Amino acid sequence: MYYARLYPDGSATIANGRGPAPTDLTTLGIFAAALALTFAIELSVAFLYLHITKIKNKVRILITAALANVVSLPIVWFVFVILLGAAGYVLGEIFAVAFEGYAIYYFNKKAMKLKSAMTMSLAMNIASVILGGIVLFLLLLYG
Secondary structure (H helix, E strand, C coil), X not given: CEEEEECCCCCEEEEEXXXXXCCCHHHHHHHHHHHHHHHHHHHHHHHHHHHHHCCCCHHHHHXXXXXXXXXXXXXXXXXXXXXXXXXXXXXXHHHHHHHHHHHHHHCCCCXXXXXXXXXXXXXXXXXXXXXXXXXXXXXXXXX
């Protein structure tokens, strides 16, 4: 697999490999922005889900969802995607839905059933993929 790195001065490099190393500052900056965008999207969807379903303990559940994101996003980015390439995106999202849903359920069993936590996690991640994809497309288009 090859990857290209484009620089502000118009130059570029092409290298053989799985992509930039996780310690690369550009990669870490993009990761931080992706984490912030993921928080904004997924926690908004979680809040709406909890409001619509009238589930109690919203704050505790939202904190759990945020913490689950802090754990799952680096695993998706730096394990699934780097090690597995394009297939890692799909497998990573499946992992994120399962991990986040179960974490939300496990730490909030008195407030949510497993099916509800998984449904909320699925909605959060679908929204994140779609809206995050739109934002990425716009950034690449208008830079």
